[in-house]
Amino acid sequence: MNGERQLRRAALATPLGPFERMTEIRAVEERIQILYNEGHVRGSTHLSNGQEAVAVGVAAAARPTDIVTCTYRGHGQALALGLTPTEVIGEITGRSIGCAGGHGGSMHLAGPDVGLWPTFAIVGAGLPVAVGAALATQVTQAGHAAIAVFGDGAANIGAFHESLNLAAIWRLPVVFVCENNLYGEYTRIQLSTPVSDLADRAAAYAIPGLVVDGQDVAAVTSAVREALDRARNDGGPTLLEMKTYRYSGHSKSDPATYRPAGELDQWLRRDPITLEASKLIENGTATEEQLSAIRSLIAAKVQQAAADALAAPEPEAAEMLMHVHP
């Protein structure tokens, strides 16, 4: 067990926790963007900025003993579940200090002790695996649950269909969290999917399906918590559709020119971090001064994390031969 991860996970329960973590995720991804432009990030990296509320809401609702499978767009989820900025940035920059020792990269972050299984770079692949995690807990009656986080585009792949059907038939404790950010790579959802609310597909498996405001971290948290409670009480699986948006392109090589003018601005008006900040101020939990103090503190921490990561050594060649077989 990794103490710091557990503490970071627990911190989500504090009044300011979600705001702080979302702010951190945003800052880390802005840093990753810089590192990418500076040539420190190889292959492709998929930012989740704009979707922070989903990642944090899921992590806040889940227990560290619950399993989460998620996608290559997993930086936010990893940080939300408890991984540190240093080990996330370290992995993305291929350093031995990274959460996978620099062997995985941006698409394969892992933190099993807080429930994060190596993230999945194959669309839809995480769903059957989450179903299996739920099966294991049903068999051992461990009382855990599993959460599969995936995108709107993944709702058109066979694994989605088979996984929901299997989970439904076996009443498995699994929650399917679809991050509907309106695009699958460069393709708008309307061009790939004939239904407007993916939550409606739950009916094909006779399980509950709900549309959730993915920009409201509290709404995400309570929807996931409710679904997890149902799951733990033998109520079977739930499909949750989080309506959200990614500010950046699909990956760092995508300028996202395919988006209609104004769409981004419209979503920026419902930025999950800003929304949460106003709430905190309205209900008197914090003052604007406190929040901006937090912002600068986090900015500094993330900058330090990036420095630490880049200062760390790269893995040794011989390591690539290790852990191929357990």
Next chain:
Amino acid sequence: MNGERQLRRAALATPLGPFERMTEIRAVEERIQILYNEGHVRGSTHLSNGQEAVAVGVAAAARPTDIVTCTYRGHGQALALGLTPTEVIGEITGRSIGCAGGHGGSMHLAGPDVGLWPTFAIVGAGLPVAVGAALATQVTQAGHAAIAVFGDGAANIGAFHESLNLAAIWRLPVVFVCENNLYGEYTRIQLSTPVSDLADRAAAYAIPGLVVDGQDVAAVTSAVREALDRARNDGGPTLLEMKTYRYSGHSKSDPATYRPAGELDQWLRRDPITLEASKLIENGTATEEQLSAIRSLIAAKVQQAAADALAAPEPEAAEMLMHVHP
């Protein structure tokens, strides 16, 4: 083109055509059962007795230029589309006179000139291929349509989901005909599928989905015809669920002991051939005498076909190396 197949196909349009063909299919499969018990059939063979109305209804509604992909349970479909008892029995007994020269066997009957593509032994595999046939006609504006025939168990495999979604998005001229015979191999549908009417799954793709009486050949014919008309008129795909039943086990090695007592009898009371016979007599199209004359004539023909098949030579070894590449 094979003249006899075309004539047999056209014969379905005559008042007695459907009755005659269903009777022939039943007789051929009873013969296959005997040949299997005598050791003339290798591997496994899947009888469709009880489901004749679906096969004949589909063939009666489709044009010979429309493409049909169907399953290993394809004897009835092959005969309905126009293949002769001799070439079907010949294939199943591995004779060079068979529709695939004895190279395919019971699970791989083929008659491209009447729209039957080599039948699919992999569950669900015929759906994407039918979607592709529909895509081709959409591209070339040939005005053809495609029909994918598959079972209830196939509605839980990824290819089903992906195929319906793709056909819907592209408004392809394809009809998905699900033969719901209540069982996937030895497993009752309730144990594998959380919804009772598979037609309801059409909603997940925003396409029409209808439940059809699969024991009534006229009902099947008109439902498929209607769906084909819609398809040809740019109305996109349709999912048709044929409620039917297989009298025998899944394959010849299955005694079907898993079926609740009385279920078979109940379905036998709605035997598609008997139903059609009573109709023909009621509406004065034929007398009982005429029908039984037809029955014995067909029985004799089928017996002769089996004799011809067994008398035919087996393929030469060198043939296995032919047609591997076009």
Next chain:
Amino acid sequence: MTKVRMRQAVVQALADELESDPTVILLGEDIAAAGGAFKATEGLLDRFGPVRVRDTPISEMAFLGAAVGAAMAGLRPVVEMMFVEFTGVALDQLVTEAAKVSYLSRGELTAPLTVRASAGAGLGFGCQHSQFLDHWFRATPGLKLAVPSGARTAYGLLRAAIRDPGPVVVLEPRVLYGEREDVEFGEAGIVPLGRAHRVASGDDVTLVALGATVPTGVAALQQAAGAWSADIVDLQTLVPWDRETVVESVRHTGRLVVVEEAPYSGGWGSEICDYVAGELFGELKAPALRVTTPDAPVPYSQPLEERFVPSPELVASQVSQLLATGRRPAPWWEQSGPQ
């Protein structure tokens, strides 16, 4: 020692592991209530109950993937793929996910699942239900592959596979399910992965065989009726294969013949032949020889399918030609006249 059919040995191996390890579960189509399409799980539902022995919908991607997830969560799932071809709709979960779990988690997670699949030709199931397809599971670091040649290895390799900490595929030659062999049940009957087994000893040639080609090789030797003698090596595990045993045998015999139920192009035997030829460069009395299936789909017709898979007659004749000429005989489909 008890003489049982291979399918019974599989049932026994599963029963013994279910008995000794509460984390073992079984998943597959019609494996529970029906006892499996080939009756290789018969009676296990009654003994171990519906929580551990489960019938699945026809959703290979979902239940193979579920096995991966359950394995990562601490169970030891055994999945039955009724016919190995069905893995073709789910291969991603095994190759691109399960095989990488240990590597990507730097050993923190493992995926100890076993995939059992019936494979191969010989029973007239036609070209979509008769392929062997071992190549889908080779060249995949992180994945192991075992192939029993009868009841003894079906029992011993399966138990070893279930106990292995990583993902293992066991391809059960379908044609052997009904064949009987003496089996030692219990711990002593476990056959470790990665080790070959010498089933006959001789001096003229080393016959390397796998799965159903082991009995074929033995029958070929009998047909030779003393004309030549052979070491017959049952590889038992194809990934990783037992280089030592094979090389040592060929060092003794000076000749290597691999009998494969795999196509001439792309078959697994080339790796054996090439490795041995390199290790024993200059020491071989004849070039390594592969006896394989032709580059064609598996035909349905009985006489054709019997010709398709290497027969004892074919192996015997190819070996004698090799011994007589010191050169590779052409494969039968390139030779004129009946083989």
Next chain:
Amino acid sequence: MTKVRMRQAVVQALADELESDPTVILLGEDIAAAGGAFKATEGLLDRFGPVRVRDTPISEMAFLGAAVGAAMAGLRPVVEMMFVEFTGVALDQLVTEAAKVSYLSRGELTAPLTVRASAGAGLGFGCQHSQFLDHWFRATPGLKLAVPSGARTAYGLLRAAIRDPGPVVVLEPRVLYGEREDVEFGEAGIVPLGRAHRVASGDDVTLVALGATVPTGVAALQQAAGAWSADIVDLQTLVPWDRETVVESVRHTGRLVVVEEAPYSGGWGSEICDYVAGELFGELKAPALRVTTPDAPVPYSQPLEERFVPSPELVASQVSQLLATGRRPAPWWEQSGPQ
């Protein structure tokens, strides 16, 4: 002759076939509006329209299967699999369906589809997006497999693949998309399937290479700086591979070194080595040698990934060791000290 990047050569090949054959269509994820994840279909939507150039949902099984069906119905679909790994969720349609269409219909039907997939390591995409996976498409009678080594062959092989009457897979080494090479466009630039190409001539050794290992082999030869000379044979097509050209070359040089971007266990090179060793038994000056990747997933870290794929330095050192000793040097991961 025009010097273009490999990705532009692919665009040109597709454009020329779309132009000359109205039955050619393109299917894939983001290939139309976006011009492809690697810009290998850029501009084709504008030129040929949305009916023939189509973006698909993320449904590989459906659109690969649709390509099979459209091909059987008379079109010549070209499918882009953005990363070859994605075929792992749809392999059935290619191997168990398309490859058997001609056989099962006794030649009445064909499935002339082409599957283009980017493949291989070198760009830091991690272990689920960097495999080469040629073995998924080998040992599959009815299926052909071509691998370009640059712009020239990317153009010529793709056009030949599209015109082939059967299903063909073209694995495009992702690392080469940006590399420039002189290409002869038009009919004269078509590279027939099944023929290898000699890119260098020498006397000491035959280097057989494929895809990205062709430039590696050439660089290794340059590094040798005259210490040794080599025939470098670009296979171009892996299934079927050009036995004649390879054997003829090795008959001349007496030594064979295969440079593979494939794991040591299960890699394609064994088949080349074994076949040649058999054909030239007793004539080789040294055992055939394979220079491969280690049996491990592809690492993300740059220094590790650079070590993972055979480098010119590694090839040069392995060749010199072979020449010096007449024996196979151990692979780098079994040798001590830096390679």
